[in-house]
Amino acid sequence: MMRFLLLFSRQGKTAPAEMVHSPMSEREKKKIIREMTSMVLSRQPRSCNFLHWKDLKIIYKRYASLYFCLAIENQENELLALEVIHRYVELLDKYFGNVCELDIIFNFEKAYFILDEFLMGGEVQETSKQTVNRCIEASDMLQEDDNSDWYEVELFG
Secondary structure (H helix, E strand, C coil): CEEEEEEEECCCCECCCECCCCCCCHHHHHHHHHHHHHHHHCCCCCCCCEEEECCEEEEEEEECCEEEEEEEECCCCHHHHHHHHHHHHHHHHHHHCCCCHHHHHHCHHHHHHHHHHHEECCEECCCCHHHHHHHHHHHHHHHHHHHHHHHHHHHHC
16 A cells, blocks of 8 residues: 655655645654655665665655655555556656646646546556546546636626
8 A cells, every 4th residue: 555655856845745545744744755855865866766764665766857756565566666656657747748847836736636546545546547548638628618617607697
């Protein structure tokens, strides 16, 4: 089971952080974010992408200027966790078209939505990229329909 997924830049700035399955206080979240960013950023570039931290395994992967950091329980498969990170990046890339840090920062609600379509309760909910992309497109179409109806009411109401 996945405990949390963090996104942060090479400078240590966190993108919206998703805490999966672990109810914790804001203070605890900030402490975890601080520890994860310092641990990962202090590692050598050619080091292994797996770390042990407390009772969890930390798996991270760097894509361009962003680090995706996933915490899993000790009995979970590290390579599967790397695949989960990669699949999430592929989904973001498909939606935003060559995703960058600014896409995630300015559209964090969409990044959360994509993550929620892919993961639920710390487990992979849907393995098919096409199915997740269809759900995202359907949600966008629904949102566009709602926004256009609101616009018409404002103009002609």
